[in-house]
Amino acid sequence: MQHVDIGIVGGGIVGLTLAAALKESSLSVAIIDKHPLSTALGEKPTARVSAINQANIAALQSLDTWQHLQKDRANAYVAMHVWDKDSFGDIHFSCEEMGSDALGVIVENQALINALAQSVESQANVQVFESGIERVLSGPNQNMVMFDNNDALSCRLLIGADGANSFVRQQAGFPITFKDYEHTAIVANIKTALPHENVARQAFTPTGPLALLPMAEPNVCSIVWSQTPDAAAKLAAMSDSDFCNALTAASGSILGTTALETQRSAFPLTMRYAREWAKDGIALVGDAAHTIHPLAGQGANLGMQDALALAELLVQLSNEGSDIGLHKNLRPYERSRKTEAMKMIAAMDGFKLLFDGDDPLKKLIRGVGLAATDKVGAIKQAFVSHAMGL
Ligand SMILES: Cc1cc2nc3c(=O)[nH]c(=O)nc-3n(C[C@H](O)[C@H](O)[C@H](O)COP(=O)(O)OP(=O)(O)OC[C@H]3O[C@@H](n4cnc5c(N)ncnc54)[C@H](O)[C@@H]3O)c2cc1C
Structure with a gap:
């Protein structure tokens, strides 16, 4: 042996x-x-x-692994846009604010x-x-x-x-x-009418967050749409075109109309x-x-x-x-x-507690919190540094 x-x-x-x-x-x-x-x-x-x-x-660079990465299957994202669909909360981060050429990469x-x-x-x-x-x-x-x-x-x-x-x-x-998060993530790649411009986007909706992650092709995003199990089951049962209409609506049409590039898969989250x-x-x-x-x-x-x-x-x-x-x-x-x-x-x-549901007090806190984070440079920098793992 x-x-x-x-x-x-x-x-x-x-x-x-x-x-x-x-x-x-x-x-x-x-x-x-x-x-x-x-x-x-x-x-x-x-x-x-x-x-x-x-x-x-x-x-990965110092381990000499980066050089082996198939470059057309990874895409650097230069900004993030996060918003709350149900309040005035909205926040933008960009790599320039951090003196970096990217916030991270989306990689298969x-x-x-x-x-x-x-x-x-x-x-x-x-x-x-x-x-x-x-x-x-x-x-x-x-x-x-x-x-x-x-x-x-x-x-x-x-x-x-x-x-x-x-x-x-x-x-x-x-x-x-x-603990069961009582969310199921629906994952798929989509084609969007408008280019993503290498921005990672996330909308918080009352039934869960929707992430649109920019892939190497300018009009292709990978989505992670976390929903309550009931809402996810309804989305899974929809035809492709009804699903895309629901997706376009949930994203506030931020990238225009959407079409599926892959099948949808569902991941219960724990x-x-x-x-x-x-x-x-x-x-x-x-x-x-x-x-x-x-x-x-x-x-x-x-x-x-x-x-x-x-x-x-x-x-x-x-x-x-x-x-x-x-x-x-x-x-x-x-x-x-x-x-x-x-x-x-x-x-x-x-995050999940704060962004779940449509309680008016939570909506107010979300709106004020996101707006304040967007305006106060020091908080914003600390937040992005953390997301970048620095
Ligand atoms: C929808 C979704 C989106 C996500 N997005 C992100 C993201 O954007 N960024 C991020 O950082 N993380 C993300 N994650 C989390 C990320 O995918 C996982 O944390 C990561 O893949 C875990 O890697 P791992 O190597 O620990 O485990 P795994 O990827 O599960 O690998 C385990 C390996 O062990 C092998 N294995 C298992 N059992 C045995 C056995 N008995 N004998 C031999 N081999 C075995 C399997 O074949 C597999 O290769 C996401 C997760 C989900 C569900």
Whole structure:
């Protein structure tokens, strides 16, 4: 049976970021995923995209991953426009105000995974295993990971980067706190009559936020339309043309009429927060540790920062000859990243509470709050810096 220092279950954005960030270390790494890491992209853009912030773009550049990104599948956005459909609240952010040439990029998830996979596959310290995992047997000094193809691997530290329903988290017995956001996100790509001009837009409606994320083509946006489950079910049942009419209305026709470029997919949204992220021999990163509402586009960004923080600690431990598998050595990672995730979960809860529904007092607070943020430079800068991950 092969032995490696670190076994990462999950070759999504977060697991691959972690492996890429371990490239300079002498640690041996295995990535285990039930799917092939890279998938050739079709001609048309797919609708699963992420808004990746400047902090993570800088990290991807320093990991030499950025150069592998298929450039026509990522688009820099230079401004954001957020408004409340039900009040006078309206706010604009632009990259010039931040002295930057972009606020972030909208990238197809698979394009980012492909770029990361290309980096990782060229690393001498990484092996890739295409298999699901069936069992984890944890001993005092190592974990044995049983694959569903009857193979097995042993590792000192097993990392769960295996997404929201993490098998590693369940095997480790880490308890989670979860809450149904009572929203379903409808995701699709649309063509708009007017060009998006590289502006990311979000309208808050009484039944949930609608994001219009600018893709590389000037008239194509990816939408994330979070709605109460009833409203989402109605939208899902509509014909394409009725859906587009509803979408045009919800967006206040800001980009004119709309037409579907892809099918619609629906994602029920749940907040999950693992109450423990590490113990002897096991740690969690990304969606395995936390899932949040996509209204601020921060889930993958948070997860990538988990991966970078954990990699930094593991390299330091390894360089000083300390045990990478001891819980007490992993505590600094667990403490700092749990705090960041908790802050983001609380912020998303606050936004959702404030923007849900049509209570007149909330409408007033939303209008005044957005207008004030738009006018007061210092608050606005702090807000955008946070969104850019700076
Ligand atoms: C509608 C929507 C919009 C979003 N928009 C944004 C955005 O704009 N910006 C942003 O930052 N975030 C966004 N997010 C969040 C983001 O998509 C996730 O946080 C991110 O993709 C999580 O990455 P991950 O690598 O942790 O997990 P995943 O992407 O779930 O990857 C897990 C990997 O583990 C593998 N795996 C799972 N189980 C096993 C097993 N038993 N054995 C082997 N392999 C296994 C899977 O095959 C997969 O490759 C959005 C989410 C949603 C739902």
